[in-house]
Amino acid sequence: MSTLAAAAPTVLQINFGAVGYGLAAIGPGIGIGLVFGHAIEAMARQPEATGRISLYMWIGFSLTEVLALLGLVVPFIFHAA
Amino acid sequence: MTGDVAAAATGGCHIFSGCGFPAPGLQDFNFKPLFTVGSFNFTKPMLVTILCAIIVIALFWFAFAKPKVIPGRLQNLGELGVLAVRDQILRPSLGRKGDKYLGLLVSLFFFILLCNLMELIPVIQFPSMSRISFVVPMVATVYVLYLYLGFKNQGAWGYVANMWPRGVPWPVYIILIPVELLRFFIIQPFTLGIRLFANMFAGHLLLSIFMVATWYLLTLSVALLFAAGSAVMVLFVFLLELLVDVLQAFIFTTLTAVYIASSLEAQH
Numbered sequence: 637m638s639t640l641a642a643a644a645p646t647v648l649q650i651n652f653g654a655v656g657y658g659l660a661a662i663g664p665g666i667g668i669g670l671v672f673g674h675a676i677e678a679m680a681r682q683p684e685a686t687g688r689i690s691l692y693m694w695i696g697f698s699l700t701e702v703l704a705l706l707g708l709v710v711p712f713i714f715h716a717a
Numbered sequence: 718m719t720g721d722v723a724a725a726a727t728g729g730c731h732i733f734s735g736c737g738f739p740a741p742g743l744q745d746f747n748f749k750p751l752f753t754v755g756s757f758n759f760t761k762p763m764l765v766t767i768l769c770a771i772i773v774i775a776l777f778w779f780a781f782a783k784p785k786v787i788p789g790r791l792q793n794l795g796e797l798g799v800l801a802v803r804d805q806i807l808r809p810s811l812g813r814k815g816d817k818y819l820g821l822l823v824s825l826f827f828f829i830l831l832c833n834l835m836e837l838i839p840v841i842q843f844p845s846m847s848r849i850s851f852v853v854p855m856v857a858t859v860y861v862l863y864l865y866l867g868f869k870n871q872g873a874w875g876y877v878a879n880m881w882p883r884g885v886p887w888p889v890y891i892i893l894i895p896v897e898l899l900r901f902f903i904i905q906p907f908t909l910g911i912r913l914f915a916n917m918f919a920g921h922l923l924l925s926i927f928m929v930a931t932w933y934l935l936t937l938s939v940a941l942l943f944a945a946g947s948a949v950m951v952l953f954v955f956l957l958e959l960l961v962d963v964l965q966a967f968i969f970t971t972l973t974a975v976y977i978a979s980s981l982e983a984q985h
Contacts, residue, residue, distance in 0.1 A: 691809040705915035
């Protein structure tokens, strides 16, 4: 809680954890897009199979999503003491 | 009762007053005990969780204590909830034979949903599932249940044998078998818990960051403009979290149903 003037950084400090999480979120972002995109495509082709498809859509979504969430949790588990 | 950040923020800490932004962090998830019995500290998340459990039990108790053919208002609500879980979660994965797990799934779904929604209700504003120790008992219940059902229905050897992937050239087994075992016994329950925990953790952080930022920027200066932007973000994140809360309760219950289904019969 220092003053603004004193807190002015002289050396640029990069928060590598934040950068790392940004990189880690790329893959799940693409993956979730693919999951929903293909599920919508499948439902548009066969509307009568919507119930079955949406079950697998949510399972695929949750499996993909957990990768991004692991990236969020891991720094708290393995942080430098 | 709330974390240090809220105390700092409500203590008149604004921008241009020589006070840095009190960024929310891990310290926001630690609470001073409300009261202490021996060495046992009773904290706010426990209170919220017990409250949720009581609400769920009371709702379904009063809805179905004296069921009538022509349902009253509360029974209507209860039937709506039970039927939603049965038709959207249980039937697609377990089919008609899984109806005896309806009780487990309904109570899991509504308990998690209510615990999650507590992060949006003013004054309470804490999802107890963002402390992982509240998630672990539920995951342990599901884990023990599907292992038990698997061993009971398929036999100890058959259960393990059914996990073997078939129809691949034999050298692949050297990698595939450890991966399958790891997935089944460790990754599956681990991700089931982490998913719920991390979603609620991130949600609470997001909400508190924008709420604290709105208060921090609220001064009679150009920062007022940014405070307004932050307030709009609070509203947006609020709606997003509403979606995430329902979705996470749904996904936890769906995956429970899918795991039970894979224990009841081999899916290869």
